[in-house]
Amino acid sequence: MAARLSRRAFLATGLAAGGALIVRLGGDGLGAVAPAHAQSIPDADRFLGKSLTPDAVDSYLAVRGDGTVTIFVGRVDLGTGSRIAIRQMVGEELDLAPDRIAMIEGDTALTPNQGGTGGSYGVARGGVQIRRAAATARQALLGMAATRLGRPAAELELADGVVRARDGAGSVAFGELIGGRTFDLKIDAQAPLKPHDRFRFIGQSLPRPDVPEKVTGHHRYLQDLVLPSMLHARVIHPPALGATLESVDESSIAGVGGARVVRVQSFLAVVAEREWDALRAARAIKAQWSGGPGLTDHAHEFDLMRAGKIERDQEVAKRGDLSGLTAPPAGTRTLSASYRWPMQTHGSIGPSCGVADVRADRVTVWSSSQNVHGLQNTFARVLGVDRAKVRVIYLDGAGSYGANGADDAALEALLLSRAVGRPVRVQWSRQEEHGLDPKGPAQMLDLRAAVDKDGEIAAWETQAWLPIATANLPNIPLISLDSAGIAQTQGRSTGLIYQNIDPPYTMANLNAVVHWVADAPLRTSPLRAPGKIANTFAVESFTDEIAALTRVDPLEFRLRRLTNPRGIEVLRKVAARMGWQPRPSPRRVDRRAAAVMTGRGLAYVHYKHEETIVAMGMEVAVERATGRIRVTRVVAAQDCGLVINPDCVRAQLEGNILQTLSRALHEEIAYDRDRVTTVDWASYPILTFPEVPRLELEVIQRLDQPPLGAGEAASTPVGAALANAVFDATGVRLRTIPFRPERVKAALAGPGGAGRG
Amino acid sequence: MAKLTLKVNGTAREVETDDPDTPLLYVLRNDLALTGTHFGCGLAQCGACTVLVDGRAVRSCIAPARSVAGSEVVTIEGLGSPERPDPLQAAFIAEQAAQCGYCTAGMVMSARALLARTPRPTEPQVREALAGNLCRCGSHARVIRAVLRASGRTPGAR
Numbered sequence: 001m002a003a004r005l006s007r008r009a010f011l012a013t014g015l016a017a018g019g020a021l022i023v024r025l026g027g028d029g030l031g032a033v034a035p036a037h038a039q040s041i042p043d044a045d046r047f048l049g050k051s052l053t054p055d056a057v058d059s060y061l062a063v064r065g066d067g068t069v070t071i072f073v074g075r076v077d078l079g080t081g082s083r084i085a086i087r088q089m090v091g092e093e094l095d096l097a098p099d100r101i102a103m104i105e106g107d108t109a110l111t112p113n114q115g116g117t118g119g120s121y122g123v124a125r126g127g128v129q130i131r132r133a134a135a136t137a138r139q140a141l142l143g144m145a146a147t148r149l150g151r152p153a154a155e156l157e158l159a160d161g162v163v164r165a166r167d168g169a170g171s172v173a174f175g176e177l178i179g180g181r182t183f184d185l186k187i188d189a190q191a192p193l194k195p196h197d198r199f200r201f202i203g204q205s206l207p208r209p210d211v212p213e214k215v216t217g218h219h220r221y222l223q224d225l226v227l228p229s230m231l232h233a234r235v236i237h238p239p240a241l242g243a244t245l246e247s248v249d250e251s252s253i254a255g256v257g258g259a260r261v262v263r264v265q266s267f268l269a270v271v272a273e274r275e276w277d278a279l280r281a282a283r284a285i286k287a288q289w290s291g292g293p294g295l296t297d298h299a300h301e302f303d304l305m306r307a308g309k310i311e312r313d314q315e316v317a318k319r320g321d322l323s324g325l326t327a328p329p330a331g332t333r334t335l336s337a338s339y340r341w342p343m344q345t346h347g348s349i350g351p352s353c354g355v356a357d358v359r360a361d362r363v364t365v366w367s368s369s370q371n372v373h374g375l376q377n378t379f380a381r382v383l384g385v386d387r388a389k390v391r392v393i394y395l396d397g398a399g400s401y402g403a404n405g406a407d408d409a410a411l412e413a414l415l416l417s418r419a420v421g422r423p424v425r426v427q428w429s430r431q432e433e434h435g436l437d438p439k440g441p442a443q444m445l446d447l448r449a450a451v452d453k454d455g456e457i458a459a460w461e462t463q464a465w466l467p468i469a470t471a472n473l474p475n476i477p478l479i480s481l482d483s484a485g486i487a488q489t490q491g492r493s494t495g496l497i498y499q500n501i502d503p504p505y506t507m508a509n510l511n512a513v514v515h516w517v518a519d520a521p522l523r524t525s526p527l528r529a530p531g532k533i534a535n536t537f538a539v540e541s542f543t544d545e546i547a548a549l550t551r552v553d554p555l556e557f558r559l560r561r562l563t564n565p566r567g568i569e570v571l572r573k574v575a576a577r578m579g580w581q582p583r584p585s586p587r588r589v590d591r592r593a594a595a596v597m598t599g600r601g602l603a604y605v606h607y608k609h610e611e612t613i614v615a616m617g618m619e620v621a622v623e624r625a626t627g628r629i630r631v632t633r634v635v636a637a638q639d640c641g642l643v644i645n646p647d648c649v650r651a652q653l654e655g656n657i658l659q660t661l662s663r664a665l666h667e668e669i670a671y672d673r674d675r676v677t678t679v680d681w682a683s684y685p686i687l688t689f690p691e692v693p694r695l696e697l698e699v700i701q702r703l704d705q706p707p708l709g710a711g712e713a714a715s716t717p718v719g720a721a722l723a724n725a726v727f728d729a730t731g732v733r734l735r736t737i738p739f740r741p742e743r744v745k746a747a748l749a750g751p752g753g754a755g756r757g
Numbered sequence: 758m759a760k761l762t763l764k765v766n767g768t769a770r771e772v773e774t775d776d777p778d779t780p781l782l783y784v785l786r787n788d789l790a791l792t793g794t795h796f797g798c799g800l801a802q803c804g805a806c807t808v809l810v811d812g813r814a815v816r817s818c819i820a821p822a823r824s825v826a827g828s829e830v831v832t833i834e835g836l837g838s839p840e841r842p843d844p845l846q847a848a849f850i851a852e853q854a855a856q857c858g859y860c861t862a863g864m865v866m867s868a869r870a871l872l873a874r875t876p877r878p879t880e881p882q883v884r885e886a887l888a889g890n891l892c893r894c895g896s897h898a899r900v901i902r903a904v905l906r907a908s909g910r911t912p913g914a915r
Contacts, residue, residue, distance in 0.1 A: 078856075078857060079855070079856030079857035079858060079894055080856065207850070207853060208853060210858065211849075211850055211853055211854075211855055211858070212839035212842065212850050213839050214855045214858030214861050214862075215842065215846045215849040215850055215854070215855060215858070215861055215862075215865065216793070216833065216834070216836070216837055216838055216839050216842055216846050217791075217792075217793015217794070217832065217833030217834045217862045218793065218834070218838065218839055219793075219858055220792070221792075221795070221859065223792075223795065223796065224786075224792035226790075257775060257776070274783075274787065275783055275786075275787050276776065276779050276780070276783040276787070277776075279783075280776065347893050348859075348893060349797050349803060349805055349857075349859050349860045349891060349892070349893050350795060350796065350797055350805065350859040351796070351797075351798075396857065396858075397857075397859070398797075398857050398859035398860075398893070399856060399857035399859065399893055399894045401893075427796070429799060430797070430798040430799055430800060430802075430803075647853055651853065651856060651896070651899070654895050654896070654897075654898055654899070655856055655894045655895030655896065656895070657895065658895030658897055658898070659893060659894070659895045680798060680800055680802060681798060681800070681802040681803055681891060682800075682802060686891060686893065687897075688888050688889075688891070689883075689884040689885075689887040689888050689890070689897055689900075689901070690881075690884045690885060690888050692884070692897040692898060692901070695898050
């Protein structure tokens with residue numbers, strides 16, 4: 001592959017911003033101006049005033065006089081690789097090397113609103129949309145060149161920045177045809193896409209442009225942004241969630257480096273010229289708080305869900321009837337089980353940050369938000385200014401996997417900049433990120449099945465208790481809007497957490513229903529593959545339980561009930577790689593003497609029943625004395641349709657597996673009546689290097705299919721593959737996440753743990 | 758304001774501080790504009806802020822700047838640049854061993870300290886040396902491969 005990217009195309013020497021802005025240098029000997037924010041380009045502001053309407057080619061793509069191509073991408077790259085993959089898609093349609101394409105991400109003044117970044121849609125929707133725009137541009141360039149060269153368009157081709165006659169007689173550069181002007185075209189959904197047998201860039205593992213900077217400490221994160229005259233701030237969040245600020249003793253920070261107090265009702269912060277002084281002042285400040293609504297009892301979280309107010313029920317899937325369960329014929333066996341997934345944090349390694357510069361005539365906010373366009377609307381409303389005066393610019397933060405505290409920190413910077421009349425940087429602490437980021441909600445699923453005398457599933461029922469999301473919520477309610485007394489639409493955001501509560505297998509009688517719970521103990525937001533990690537944990541664990549009841553090999557049990565050939569293929573690939581020997585679970589061994597028990601498990605998902613397909617096998621070793629689970633091997637095969645950049649997709653597969661293993665083995669948010677109590681990495685441990693299993697992964701390339709998304713699907717089978725492997729090893733079924741040693745040890749000591757089988 | 762002289766990446770740097778307990782992290786990032794060292798927890802739990810002090814991996818978020826006066830401090834910027842990465846950084850690039858990359862600099866520095874004392878570590882030694890560096894994106898397997906690659910070992914087939 002010749003197109004190993006040069007870094008030049010990605011090195012910018014300043015920052016697109018609302019005005020003349022110099023980013024202070026990081027790193028010795030680099031000169032006066034910092035290198036790239038890879039999310040933008042140095043002279044991005046030359047494009048101000050460009051089209052932003054979602055159906056216009058010019059919203060996504062511009063050709064400059066020198067022939068260089070700039071693309072404008074609303075969905076941002078969170079470390080996933082869309083920064084290279086989308087360039088590959090555009091480069092394919094324009095026959096232009098990706099390193100000759102500049103890219104601007106997530107800037108409300110420059111990029112069209114493609115919706116927030118999420119749902120595995122960065123490439124599958126965002127990239128596909130831009131590819132269509134590029135294909136439309138390609139047709140337009142051919143037409144213009146036909147006129148210019150006096151040849152039919154059919155005799156012309158695009159090649160490395162020019163349109164040329166196929167016979168070599170004449171060519172004209174992109175810049176000459178359209179440079180500096182607009183296409184004035186709507187995206188043509190019928191514009192032909194380049195056929196896959198002529199792909200030059202799609203399907204190649206081109207390296208990501210941001211990795212060299214990230215590995216050398218030269219990548220500029222949001223947290224590194226410094227503006228002239230910027231103040232550093234720390235927000236003093238109340239000791240009890242939602243408490244009211246009664247009084248603040250400003251003298252308590254006198255002498256701390258010139259720090260001063262900013263207060264808007266119960267919104268309290270300290271600002272200082274130097275960051276360490278702001279942090280010291282935040283530690284020193286004395287304030288009196290009262291009240292707070294009071295949280296429910298964490299120890300009874302799932303009982304409270306079951307007993308709580310149900311807003312309404314929603315039938316997700318229904319066919320046949322459940323008489324096999326309600327009036328089982330002779331010989332029918334029934335089984336039931338309840339699965340629980342606790343509340344968890346996004347757990348970003350870098351706590352959230354926000355920088356804002358509120359001026360009389362314009363407002364600029366820099367944020368790692370996954371929803372810059374949503375924030376633009378919210379901030380315009382908060383400030384009472386026209387939306388066009390507010391510009392929100394995405395800059396990379398630490399990975400966020402959904403909505404972490406970024407939106408809150410951005411709002412806080414906005415409020416403080418308005419109050420002090422200078423640019424302000426808000427940096428959250430570790431304790432704030434763990435304590436205040438909106439959480440992935442707790443989920444509970446009850447499953448029942450009837451198995452007839454022939455071992456067929458005569459009926460399946462899923463009942464899921466999930467917190468209800470608020471329709472048309474403009475943004476996740478921001479904590480400091482409440483404390484500052486600024487009205488906002490209250491409600492809950494979760495993502496589409498009901499999907500995949502129904503099994504993907506052939507069965508005649510099925511009912512899957514969600515009981516939408518009216519409330520949840522803490523603020524929630526989408527967290528990677530929202531809901532579907534817990535749902536698939538339940539469905540695929542229960543599938544394994546039925547297979548075990550009927551003494552059928554878990555692979556065979558699934559294959560018998562799958563009709564989708566692509567699903568069958570990923571399962572067979574995993575089985576082959578694992579050397580899967582057909583037998584029922586659990587293993588038939590005498591476990592009473594075993595200090596370490598080993599086993600294997602399998603799980604399968606068709607994400608949202610229409611997107612990416614993943615099969616996953618896992619091998620574990622469980623220590624009886626400690627209850628510690630060691631995951632020794634994970635084998636996965638994924639079919640996500642067209643793969644733009646195989647190495648980036650593989651990285652997403654790795655990340656999905658390891659992050660969700662962490663969640664399944666270790667993670668649970670706890671809280672007392674006032675606040676979250678698991679506010680650091682000691683009380684909320686995550687996966688560490690010594691625990692990382694061997695990964696054997698296969699990504700299937702489907703050149704003739706659309707891309708289906710790689711950012712989430714592979715996270716969903718992890719919990720069940722793990723639980724099924726533990727069951728195979730121990731004969732004990734774990735149904736409540738996380739599988740911490742103390743829980744596993746207790747389960748091993750209980751019924752079924754003594755060496756059954 | 759007290760003056761403090763630090764030797765960072767081979768150069769003597771003078772900074773002023775009115776708090777003798779100012780952690781090294783804030784001096785590096787805010788006074789010396791070496792922002793490759795990242796704030797992750799302030800509790801020495803995550804490793805994102807790791808730098809080398811006389812060759813040893815140190816969590817700069819809790820180490821007072823004055824405690825390293827007279828020592829050789831090396832930050833991520835002291836190893837190599839995007840154009841001229843040092844061999845360890847080049848191995849991270851070859852393995853594409855970063856997603857969001859926020860934790861990466863700390864891992865490079867921990868690995869650097871390991872390779873200085875154990876030039877040809879085993880895979881378990883690599884894992885152990887990185888046990889205090891947290892990653893949320895799940896780049897671990899690539900990071901392990903990168904460190905083994907930098908040590909001259911051929912990482913196993915993926």
